[in-house]
Amino acid sequence: MHVTRRPAASNDTARVLRCHVARLRDDEIDEVDGLAVTSLARTALDLARSLPHEAAVVALDAALHQGRLHRDVLRERLFDLAGAPGSRAAARAVDFADGRSESVGESRSRVLLHRWGVGPSSLPFEVRGGDGLLVARTDFAWEEHGLLGEFDGRVKYGRLLRPGQEPGDAVFAEKRREDAVRDEGWGVTRWVWADLVTGHRLAARVRRALDRARR
Structure with missing residues (x-):
């Protein structure tokens, strides 16, 4: 399980829990079944800056294809992550993501074909x-x-x-x-x-x- 804490908490890692310390806007926090969770846009960007590029694109493609996120929102929120670890990787994944990909296989194919x-x-x-x-x-x-x-x-x-x-x-x-x-x-x-x-x-x-x- 991954959790995010605002500064000045510490990064703790346990067998089933990994804590990340990062800035969070109030509108980046939602509630699901009584639990505080990061918003979909923030979660997508956190995945984009922590996962390998291929996996990040798969996640972003799916969210865009399902209409749950818009690329302009992701690009706008990228500014909030400027300087944070993985922010450049997130920007690269957002730039490459495409909601026209309709499956994991299509997203992975696109990444590989462009890579080569x-x-x-x-x-x-x-x-x-x-x-x-x-x-x-x-x-x-x-x-x-x-x-x-x-x-x-x-x-x-x-x-x-x-x-x-x-x-x-x-x-x-x-x-x-x-x-x-x-x-x-x-x-x-x-x-x-x-x-x-x-x-x-x-x-x-x-x-x-x-x-x-x-x-």
Whole structure:
């Protein structure tokens, strides 16, 4: 458990408790079930300045995507943390965060792809046919190169199945969707959770796909 105390308390660390000493505005303190807790914005920024960059972006993306926070609020509150430990890391995470990421996998993918110099130009991206009708909505796009990227989490073929739909049905529907996208002249590259463990290999796969798309 992490707690925050105002100065001039001391930083205490125990087996299950870690105390942080930091300035707190009165409006950064809320109450939940009778307990004083930091506000959502302050909690998000504290996470952003204490977690590794990838984990911080995941947390911020989720809060922004759910509409529970606005980037302008986070940027405004960053000034209150100026000079505090981790404030620069928090600013970097806030600047990179994007509420258009719809899952942990998409957020982690975006961090890794940018880290290895192959960040997408758009997310998410809608592919439309010549008649203007929507063909598919994809996770990422490198528009200049005509390449689309898709992160495939198993949830797509599990608890997100429609009533009466089997995993095989979802796989077949996904194949038809990809065929329709390719018919519009787009290339497609996919990856899964295991690919996020070795970011350099994922980046290499995307580079190869970009090279093929350029030809």
